[in-house]
Amino acid sequence: MTRSIEIVVVHPELLGTYGDGGNAEVLSHRARLAGVDAVVHPVAHTEPLPSGADVYCIGGGEDVAQIACVQALRGRGADTLAAAMARGAQVLAICAGLQILGDVFPGSRGEPVEGLSLLPVTTHRGVERLIGEIAMRSPLTGTMLTGFENHRGITELRDGLQPLGSMTLGNGNGIGAVDGVVTDSVIGTYMHGPALARNPELADVILRRLGIDTTAVHDDAAVAFAAERRAVASSMAAQQQRRGRRGPSARQW
Amino acid sequence: MSLRLRLGLVAAAAAGTASRLLGRGNGVAIAGRVLVAVAPSALRELAAGRRIVLVSGTNGKTSTTGLLASLLAPLGPVSTNGTGANLTGGIAAALAARPRAQTVALEVDEMHLPLMLDALQPQAVLLLNLSRDQLHRTQEVRVIANRWREALDRHPEVHAIIDYEDPFLAYVTQAHERTTRLGFGFRTHLDAACCPGCSHPLTWQPPRYHCAQCGLGGRSVHRTEQAAGAVERNAALAREAARWMGVADPPVDRTRDRVASLRLAGRDLHLRLVKNPASWTEALAHLPAGPVVLAVNARGVDGRDTSWLWDVDYTPLRGHDVVVTGERRLDAAYRIGVAGVPHRVAADLEQAVAALPSDQAITVLMSYTAYIAVAS
Ligand SMILES: [Zn+2]
Numbered sequence: 001m002t003r004s005i006e007i008v009v010v011h012p013e014l015l016g017t018y019g020d021g022g023n024a025e026v027l028s029h030r031a032r033l034a035g036v037d038a039v040v041h042p043v044a045h046t047e048p049l050p051s052g053a054d055v056y057c058i059g060g061g062e063d064v065a066q067i068a069c070v071q072a073l074r075g076r077g078a079d080t081l082a083a084a085m086a087r088g089a090q091v092l093a094i095c096a097g098l099q100i101l102g103d104v105f106p107g108s109r110g111e112p113v114e115g116l117s118l119l120p121v122t123t124h125r126g127v128e129r130l131i132g133e134i135a136m137r138s139p140l141t142g143t144m145l146t147g148f149e150n151h152r153g154i155t156e157l158r159d160g161l162q163p164l165g166s167m168t169l170g171n172g173n174g175i176g177a178v179d180g181v182v183t184d185s186v187i188g189t190y191m192h193g194p195a196l197a198r199n200p201e202l203a204d205v206i207l208r209r210l211g212i213d214t215t216a217v218h219d220d221a222a223v224a225f226a227a228e229r230r231a232v233a234s235s236m237a238a239q240q241q242r243r244g245r246r247g248p249s250a251r252q253w
Numbered sequence: 254m255s256l257r258l259r260l261g262l263v264a265a266a267a268a269g270t271a272s273r274l275l276g277r278g279n280g281v282a283i284a285g286r287v288l289v290a291v292a293p294s295a296l297r298e299l300a301a302g303r304r305i306v307l308v309s310g311t312n313g314k315t316s317t318t319g320l321l322a323s324l325l326a327p328l329g330p331v332s333t334n335g336t337g338a339n340l341t342g343g344i345a346a347a348l349a350a351r352p353r354a355q356t357v358a359l360e361v362d363e364m365h366l367p368l369m370l371d372a373l374q375p376q377a378v379l380l381l382n383l384s385r386d387q388l389h390r391t392q393e394v395r396v397i398a399n400r401w402r403e404a405l406d407r408h409p410e411v412h413a414i415i416d417y418e419d420p421f422l423a424y425v426t427q428a429h430e431r432t433t434r435l436g437f438g439f440r441t442h443l444d445a446a447c448c449p450g451c452s453h454p455l456t457w458q459p460p461r462y463h464c465a466q467c468g469l470g471g472r473s474v475h476r477t478e479q480a481a482g483a484v485e486r487n488a489a490l491a492r493e494a495a496r497w498m499g500v501a502d503p504p505v506d507r508t509r510d511r512v513a514s515l516r517l518a519g520r521d522l523h524l525r526l527v528k529n530p531a532s533w534t535e536a537l538a539h540l541p542a543g544p545v546v547l548a549v550n551a552r553g554v555d556g557r558d559t560s561w562l563w564d565v566d567y568t569p570l571r572g573h574d575v576v577v578t579g580e581r582r583l584d585a586a587y588r589i590g591v592a593g594v595p596h597r598v599a600a601d602l603e604q605a606v607a608a609l610p611s612d613q614a615i616t617v618l619m620s621y622t623a624y625i626a627v628a629s
Contacts, residue, residue, distance in 0.1 A: 019563030193560030
């Protein structure tokens with residue numbers, strides 16, 4: 001292996017409640033299968049964010065941890081991320097991680113907290129917590145992506161920002177029947193925790209954007225796992241349709 | 254004893270017998286529910302004049318309460334809810350079953366602890382740990398911690414015995430004067446990135462966690478015990494509670510943590526319930542030699558989401574013969590594959606067992622619903 005990529009996990013001690021560390025593991029696992037070495041570098045909120053990494057993974061967490069994270073990133077950390085996005089590094093932002101990249105997100109009592117303003121995105125608090133399996137069709141991968149959502153954020157995309165996918169099950173952003181956000185350098189989603197584990201093709205999009213050829217990557221366990229979750233999500237969506245029920249997103253927001 | 258309580262006891266006994274005859278378990282919880290319905294003050298009356306220790310926490314309640322009850326035996330007959338019936342019904346039934354036992358050790362569900370502190374007026378409360386249990390309910394750890402703290406505020410007379418290395422328990426007893434704080438030399442906590450009291454990020458540096466903002470974690474402990482894992486920690490806490498109740502020198506005893514044995518297709522299986530990241534990490538860190546089956550479900554009380562699989566370190570599995578089964582076996586198989594653990598996948602427990610060499614006992618680590626399906 002000649003090439004090596006650096007994957008930074010941003011503040012895992014704060015934003016890592018739901019197995020978010022899995023995303024860096026899946027990325028490096030698939031990079032190695034593609035013949036590229038990977039170094040995973042967890043960076044605590046007390047340390048400066050390294051400026052030269054290829055991927056920055058920002059995970060989900062409780063609102064108190066989310067606020068501590070954004071406070072630590074304000075200023076230099078945000079500048080580092082902005083520069084990384086400008087040079088084509090990739091940011092994977094999960095749940096709370098997606099919210100802090102925007103202009104504003106809700107604090108513990110729903111009060112607005114200023115985000116890092118790296119994306120034209122605003123989040124406010126919804127009526128109830130959205131918990132359960134979700135699925136979406138994603139133009140980015142050309143496949144159905146599946147995950148588990150557990151949040152109370154309603155996230156609006158502005159300025160023609162593109163979502164990651166259109167919901168076939170569950171709520172995602174909670175508005176417009178879409179989930180997440182995609183730019184040239186950011187993939188954000190409400191599929192919480194190890195979202196890349198269930199969606200290896202999404203991991204491969206990130207690797208390809210770094211110039212890694214993933215055509216030779218074969219991992220039967222990943223394929224079987226992703227296929228099973230897609231099948232479960234499809235049958236759950238069909239069941240909901242038969243009952244004439246639309247997702248809570250359609251009813252409430 | 255009031256007439257109402259006597260009536261309640263008769264009705265409860267009848268309901269318990271009926272439930273047993275109908276084959277619906279051992280009838281304990283039903284009997285207790287009937288008792289409380291007929292005599293609402295039953296708990297208070299049954300508790301009056303007795304010396305009571307309540308045991309609560311996310312993991313290890315049942316086995317620790319069992320151990321504590323046996324450690325208290327030198328004081329005389331002990332009343333306890335040995336079956337893990339830890340809600341109002343089970344507790345009432347346990348108190349009614351041995352009304353003359355002066356010493357009482359009761360396992361109490363986390364959400365019921367404030368209610369039981371009010372109703373039973375115990376002498377002491379033994380708090381083992383607090384972490385996320387049902388896995389999509391992390392927020393509730395903070396909710397429970399706050400309720401416990403409020404309940405202790407109402408009962409300054411109750412003596413608390415805690416594992417001080419759990420920041421949630423340190424927070425619960427932060428203002429509670431009558432507290433015995435045990436230390437075990439340092440451990441980390443998956444759900445305590447931020448201070449349970451003031452939300453400031455905690456500093457985790459051996460031998461202590463610390464909150465720079467409100468000072469949580471800064472007290473010195475009353476005693477530091479050697480403990481290799483949760484089982485030993487809970488045993489040390491139980492001994493401390495027994496000592497506090499007046500047992501001169503409670504013996505050191507290794508207790509079993511929801512372990513059951515089963516023979517299946519001529520093989521010896523040691524079943525171990527593992528229900529959250531803390532207990533998985535614990536079980537894997539103390540794995541006996543021999544083959545291992547992981548049975549992973551994600552329904553009901555297991556939590557419907559398997560993300561937590563990525564919060565557990567699987568390196569202790571290396572070198573073991575490993576088979577993965579359960580309804581979410583593909584989640585688990587992919588996860589331990591990425592962790593570099595060679596394994597096979599089997600459709601069910603029978604096939605998992607058949608896939609393993611026949612000359613060794615098999616350790617089976619199981620999600621709650623998988624465990625209940627075979628162990629009860
Ligand atoms: Zn604090």
